[in-house]
Amino acid sequence: MPEIAKLDFSAWSCPLPLQDYPNIVMGHGGGGKLSSDLVEHLFLPAFRNEVLENLGDAAVLSPVSGRLAVSTDTFVVQPLFFPGGSIGNLAVNGTVNDLAMSGARPMYLTTGFVLEEGFAIAELARIVQDMAASAQAAGVQIVTGDTKVVEHGHGDGCYINTAGVGAIPDHVQVGPSLVRPDDVILVSGTIADHGVAIMSVREGLEFESAILSDCAALNGLAAAVLEAGGNGIHAMRDPTRGGVGATLHEIAGAANVGMVLEETRLPVRPAVHAACELLGLDPLFVANEGKMIAFVAPEAADAVLVAMRKHPLGADAQSIGWVVAQHPRMLVAQTRIGTNRVVPAQIGEQLPRIC
């Protein structure tokens, strides 16, 4: 994971108005002086950039060349802080990754906060600091935002929506419907780290080695994959909610193809594997926040795998299966004991509020 620059918290401009209110009050969402204080003393110093400083109702940006990619995600993860990151890191990286998976260069983010009355402003400041650090690491700007406050008992501290805008270079053509039989399925590293990290905090579990969320921005890795694979890259996807399993099912449906998964090749950290056994989870359906799956034409697969492994976020990359014309919309796993089994889609999610 790339070194995320730490911001100097002590340098923040946080004078009396915010100190007068150690916790969020309804007025912070009212559009008056308290709202302005939050913007001026918290959001602006953290996210500082020319566009944001105009403080218009809309951010005005230079013309973008190429097709536009637009994405949104809301983050309701519990707990807000977990080993390896926070809701702030997730909120930035999640939308950066959705853009990157569409082949776009992520450029701008918007952010909308729903804060619960009574939420500690110090915690909000930590979250905002994490957002700023992740945005800086990913090379994107947070250009506009909005804050609403709801009464105590109608939220859970902090929910964050981000929406993102990126540009897709003319020569890039990727998408679920372009996936075709014989494509090789590559995963960029160990799976289920994020979900297990969250779950271990919730359940109060301690393992010999700490399990950290893999939360990271994938735009650099995606660019390396596109560079190495060219037109051989048919689709990219970050397997978040529902994990690798849900992603494979979704793409199989979109492209009307079947998929074969070599279960023994799925990279899973031993500690994560042990935790999944303990918690009764199938790592195939546990969320990731810093992994990508690429569907690659067979002739390009080796070069792409090499490129993935060269990138700091892809060191544990693996080829985990391939696409078939048979059994469309169905995922078949070759198991550890040499048999085949149909892997059904999950109805819901094993772990609620994972992102």
Added chain:
Amino acid sequence: MPEIAKLDFSAWSCPLPLQDYPNIVMGHGGGGKLSSDLVEHLFLPAFRNEVLENLGDAAVLSPVSGRLAVSTDTFVVQPLFFPGGSIGNLAVNGTVNDLAMSGARPMYLTTGFVLEEGFAIAELARIVQDMAASAQAAGVQIVTGDTKVVEHGHGDGCYINTAGVGAIPDHVQVGPSLVRPDDVILVSGTIADHGVAIMSVREGLEFESAILSDCAALNGLAAAVLEAGGNGIHAMRDPTRGGVGATLHEIAGAANVGMVLEETRLPVRPAVHAACELLGLDPLFVANEGKMIAFVAPEAADAVLVAMRKHPLGADAQSIGWVVAQHPRMLVAQTRIGTNRVVPAQIGEQLPRIC
């Protein structure tokens, strides 16, 4: 207010999967089959367009010419349904209006739902229907979205974030910092309707004539204003949270100018005026959701006022004051009894969760 096309609810594709679950369950936010059902049977039929149907993590859009405008807002209004509209209408019109006020032609919206476990899917369907109708009326497409579910007691039925993308024509230059002394301040119609409509429902008040929210998309009116005023239009703003008062204060701060308000010229419906007296509210600081303020060079002001009044959303437009170099960042009202008073900025909002 323009006639909003009604969708035929009975034509919706809502077969067993959703009927099995009359209320939202955690799994609807899990990214699995229940999530897909919600997308397939509720969101897609309502918002149907080519981009959305690709169901990628990001929406891929044609190149946009001109500068980009990007905006976001989260909506937490209570109640979800009120005289004159719903959170669905607000969520679309609010972001459309933010884009329009920056001089942009609104084009695309994203939407992020935070649903509370137990929320009735029939209510969600009404909200989604309202969003679709407002998007159609405003001429924008909802191109991508996200749904999260939080446990009962951690939400309030439904929160909606929308983010929007629009294009600003090259010749349009508007913004708070362009406002200068002698600019005329125009408002497009009666103020405080939205806030009083919400408040009358919350307080269980009944008036002789029903007070309706003014919730509407302002992009048509803004285009007419720009057409009539050309370079004489210096800034536009929709006075939502905090009302006309907060907007004037914000712009006075951004442009470092003073403002004079002719209190007697503020258009206020008699029923709204009576309700404000009863509730102890100052209509100057009560939210609007379908009104705009324009700061216009004096030589263009008459033509712009005429153009506003010709538009169905601007029939009650008024000139309400002007910009001065004196008393920068200060709002002075000429009162009904002929005196001047300084109008201070509000600390919070008179009415929480108004949008």
